[in-house]
Amino acid sequence: MTDKAFTAMTRYRSHTCGQLRAEDVGKTVKLSGWVNRVRDHGGLLFVDLRDHYGLTQCVADPDSPAFPSVEEMRAEWVVTIEGEVVARSDETVNDKLPTGAVEIRITSVEVQSEAQELPLPVFGDTDYPEDTRLRYRFLDLRRERIHQNIVLRSRIIADLRRRMTEAGFGEYQTPILTASSPEGARDFLVPSRMHPGQFYALPQAPQQFKQLIMVAGFDKYFQIAPCFRDEDARADRSPGEFYQLDIEMSFVEQEDIFQEVEPILRDVFIEFGNGKSVSEKFARIPYAESMRKYGSDKPDLRNPIEMSDATETFRDSGFKVFAGQIAADDKVRVWAIPAPGGGSRAFCDRMNSWAQKEGQPGLGYIFFREEEGSIVGAGPLAKNIGPERTEALRTELGLNAGDAVFFTCGIPGKFVDFAGQARQQLGRELELIDENKFEFCWIVDFPMYEFDEAEQRIDFSHNPFSMPQGGLEALETKDPLKINGYQYDIVCNGIELSSGAIRNHRPEIMMKAFEIAGYGPEVVEEKFGGMLNAFRYGAPPHGGIAPGIDRIVMLLAGEENLREVTMFPMNQQAQDLMMGAPAEASAHQLRELSIRSTAPKE
Numbered sequence: 001m002t003d004k005a006f007t008a009m010t011r012y013r014s015h016t017c018g019q020l021r022a023e024d025v026g027k028t029v030k031l032s033g034w035v036n037r038v039r040d041h042g043g044l045l046f047v048d049l050r051d052h053y054g055l056t057q058c059v060a061d062p063d064s065p066a067f068p069s070v071e072e073m074r075a076e077w078v079v080t081i082e083g084e085v086v087a088r089s090d091e092t093v094n095d096k097l098p099t100g101a102v103e104i105r106i107t108s109v110e111v112q113s114e115a116q117e118l119p120l121p122v123f124g125d126t127d128y129p130e131d132t133r134l135r136y137r138f139l140d141l142r143r144e145r146i147h148q149n150i151v152l153r154s155r156i157i158a159d160l161r162r163r164m165t166e167a168g169f170g171e172y173q174t175p176i177l178t179a180s181s182p183e184g185a186r187d188f189l190v191p192s193r194m195h196p197g198q199f200y201a202l203p204q205a206p207q208q209f210k211q212l213i214m215v216a217g218f219d220k221y222f223q224i225a226p227c228f229r230d231e232d233a234r235a236d237r238s239p240g241e242f243y244q245l246d247i248e249m250s251f252v253e254q255e256d257i258f259q260e261v262e263p264i265l266r267d268v269f270i271e272f273g274n275g276k277s278v279s280e281k282f283a284r285i286p287y288a289e290s291m292r293k294y295g296s297d298k299p300d301l302r303n304p305i306e307m308s309d310a311t312e313t314f315r316d317s318g319f320k321v322f323a324g325q326i327a328a329d330d331k332v333r334v335w336a337i338p339a340p341g342g343g344s345r346a347f348c349d350r351m352n353s354w355a356q357k358e359g360q361p362g363l364g365y366i367f368f369r370e371e372e373g374s375i376v377g378a379g380p381l382a383k384n385i386g387p388e389r390t391e392a393l394r395t396e397l398g399l400n401a402g403d404a405v406f407f408t409c410g411i412p413g414k415f416v417d418f419a420g421q422a423r424q425q426l427g428r429e430l431e432l433i434d435e436n437k438f439e440f441c442w443i444v445d446f447p448m449y450e451f452d453e454a455e456q457r458i459d460f461s462h463n464p465f466s467m468p469q470g471g472l473e474a475l476e477t478k479d480p481l482k483i484n485g486y487q488y489d490i491v492c493n494g495i496e497l498s499s500g501a502i503r504n505h506r507p508e509i510m511m512k513a514f515e516i517a518g519y520g521p522e523v524v525e526e527k528f529g530g531m532l533n534a535f536r537y538g539a540p541p542h543g544g545i546a547p548g549i550d551r552i553v554m555l556l557a558g559e560e561n562l563r564e565v566t567m568f569p570m571n572q573q574a575q576d577l578m579m580g581a582p583a584e585a586s587a588h589q590l591r592e593l594s595i596r597s598t599a600p601k602e
Contacts, residue, residue, distance in 0.1 A: 447461045
């Protein structure tokens with residue numbers, strides 16, 4: 001935490017509470033801050049005084065004229081303390097505190113403001129209900145862990161700005177009041193007073209604007225951009241608003257984006273990662289491969305488990321549950337999930353119970369043990385498929401005595417999510433996940449289209465504005481479900497930091513791409529006419545990405561919830577309990593906006 005030195009005595013302080021060291025012994029100083037706590041040690045009163053920069057121990061003995069004032073002090077009072085810096089005795093030095101070699105002998109105290117009884121303590125890190133913490137967020141932010149998280153966030157953003165500028169990017173701001181976006185999440189709408197019955201929207205992202213900046217010839221753009229989406233909360237997504245490092249570049253291909261973004265993110269994670277190792281090179285993993293090996297398009301590569309196809313092991317085998325499904329439908333596959341170190345019946349039964357709690361019928365398994373100098377498979381599946389198939393499977397997967405393998409069976413599109421969860425559960429249970437590293441990867445080659453079973457039609461699967469691989473020719477000649485887009489995600493430790501794409505900057509390609517998804521030219525003109533029209537006046541090939549600031553800070557702070565790294569977050573119901581938002585508008589405000597409230601009656 002930055003601690004700017006004070007060069008002269010001011011009204012309230014000569015130093016901060018994180019500044020004094022052994023070389024300051026003998027000085028008369030003045031500190032201001034919050035009373036972290038008061039301790040009575042046999043007549044001596046110790047006051048831990050805290051400000052933004054740190055904590056200093058102050059002491060008053062019964063002979064001090066300030067003693068009666070110190071006796072009255074309570075936690076979180078704001079006070080100014082004056083006194084002499086003295087060295088602590090060897091046995092009382094606190095090596096864990098930067099100011100731990102000294103303390104202040106109090107000569108005078110001035111109370112700046114008193115604090116009522118606290119609804120939650122600031123000292124310590126006791127877990128309190130979320131609504132209490134958010135209603136009194138100004139107190140919650142005084143707690144050391146949360147305070148440090150927000151300071152870390154500030155430092156990371158400053159570092160990102162510096163790195164982007166040094167890499168030749170210009171920072172440009174885009175509008176906050178804009179037009180409603182027809183794709184993505186729900187918009188937040190803002191009624192217009194000057195144009196009754198019409199609405200602005202808060203931007204879900206600066207997507208169209210940053211592309212228009214490229215059309216305008218500004219080459220390398222970035223912005224720490226606020227984004228607004230009316231969607232439900234979850235641990236890695238804040239309701240309402242969030243920030244992203246928005247990036248766009250002209251005259252680039254996919255690999256050019258990677259080469260620019262990779263070193264910036266790597267160096268930020270090295271700088272703020274507290275010594276954790278960071279991927280030297282970010283792996284490039286095709287989407288289909290990621291789903292097959294990891295059961296997810298945001299794989300946690302700290303987990304070494306890779307799944308594989310074991311369908312042929314069970315085809316025409318004695319395990320009729322799987323063999324029957326394989327024979328009945330050629331889309332059915334069996335996936336094997338290795339479990340190094342999981343080779344006991346007790347562990348396998350525990351995983352089977354876990355699967356049932358997840359709403360699955362269970363997890364088939366084989367575990368391996370040594371018998372009379374040989375490694376043999378055990379469990380019902382091993383008995384049903386026989387020793388030859390079991391041994392072939394063990395050899396193929398590289399398993400040994402003390403290991404196990406679990407199985408899922410069905411149509412992969414229906415069980416892949418569960419298989420990915422099982423892989424991660426195994427990684428946690430068997431302690432295979434290395435917590436001391438940041439493992440990055442790019443997920444590439446996303447399908448351009450998917451088949452919507454509910455609507456019985458082809459639709460975009462990821463990003464409708466990305467360039468299809470193969471361009472117009474691919475759209476006109478290939479099966480749409482076999483066309484990939486120049487779309488990519490960047491993932492760290494199983495957390496998706498961002499999606500990005502090389503943009504479709506050619507009007508004729510865009511029209512054809514939307515036509516395949518069932519959107520006629522009149523719909524495209526109506527919904528995206530602004531950007532489409534700009535492309536008709538000379539658009540460069542361009543692409544970009546927008547890593548989430550909140551998620552970057554969450555990973556670097558070692559937190560599991562975005563609310564722990566956001567200054568003033570909303571609760572799970574998208575409410576600001578501290579400020580009372582959202583709130584009803586007055587009748588006068590509604591009349592000015594030419595709108596009326598039709599909220600359902602409770």
